[in-house]
Amino acid sequence: MEKAETKEEKIEKSRFAAIVLAAGKGKRMNSKVQKQFLLLDGKPLLWYSLAAFEKSNVEDVLLVTGKDEVEYCKTQIGEAYGFCKLRSVIPGGKERYHSVYEGLKMLALMGYGAGDFVLIHDGARPFVDQGIIGRVSEDVVRYGACVAGMPSKDTVKLADEENFARLTPARASVWTIQTPQAFSFNLIYGAYERMMSREEYQNGITDDAMVVEAMTDTRVKLTEGTYRNIKVTTPEDMDVAKAFLRGTVN
Ligand code: CTP
Ligand code: MG
Numbered sequence: 001m002e003k004a005e006t007k008e009e010k011i012e013k014s015r016f017a018a019i020v021l022a023a024g025k026g027k028r029m030n031s032k033v034q035k036q037f038l039l040l041d042g043k044p045l046l047w048y049s050l051a052a053f054e055k056s057n058v059e060d061v062l063l064v065t066g067k068d069e070v071e072y073c074k075t076q077i078g079e080a081y082g083f084c085k086l087r088s089v090i091p092g093g094k095e096r097y098h099s100v101y102e103g104l105k106m107l108a109l110m111g112y113g114a115g116d117f118v119l120i121h122d123g124a125r126p127f128v129d130q131g132i133i134g135r136v137s138e139d140v141v142r143y144g145a146c147v148a149g150m151p152s153k154d155t156v157k158l159a160d161e162e163n164f165a166r167l168t169p170a171r172a173s174v175w176t177i178q179t180p181q182a183f184s185f186n187l188i189y190g191a192y193e194r195m196m197s198r199e200e201y202q203n204g205i206t207d208d209a210m211v212v213e214a215m216t217d218t219r220v221k222l223t224e225g226t227y228r229n230i231k232v233t234t235p236e237d238m239d240v241a242k243a244f245l246r247g248t249v250n
Contacts (some may be wrong), residue, residue, distance in 0.1 A: 015116040017060040018053045019103035022123035023092025036123045048126030056133045060087045064099045067091035097205045112185045119180040127228045139223045140182035147181040147209045148225030178225040181208040191215040
């Protein structure tokens, strides 16, 4: 009888891709340059997540950006910094989920299918690290769908239409969700195709796990991220990011 594969063997045999998203307008940052290209310690914000995937178990990296920034990303980021795993830079779409869908279609063209995995990551999260990528890769092999996140430090309240507190969920069960969000390729591709087929399915989609939750029976595992893995969204997040970098020893 054949010996069952260990987790490490399965991770080694499976193909992993990363879709790095940088097609947003960065409106809440209020800056002239889109936030993904703002300099952080001399390098574009986007460089940090590309560098993390370059060092990781991920084989193929796709970058999704605005159609006017494709050429810039190819030459000034991909080539300039020598990212060997960056297979392609493609234009995204209006909403985040459109950009993700473009990335998934490209991976399908590259032969991604059954047995393969994809990590979907916000290029606006520069502090993704090998620990997070490792934990997410392990959990996606085990569960088929997982997202990085952390237990909420703040109490969370759901508001009614007039901004009065309506409900306070038990804090222990509230997580704030980050990226990478990782999935079996066929699971997420199928879920996205179904979601894209009807406009009414597309209301209020802010992450990829929601698509799997709504379109499939697969449960999405919450995997430990880090509290540092912030999304740079508003100007003060840039100050936090700079402070994190100053404190980094390695
Ligand atoms: N994103 C994308 N395509 C879009 C919208 C967003 O690829 N149509 C990406 C962003 O570039 C970012 C990530 O998705 O890396 C998370 O989105 P968010 O933080 O909302 O970024 P923006 O949409 O750029 O910012 P804002 O909402 O303030 O305009
Ligand atoms: Mg946005």
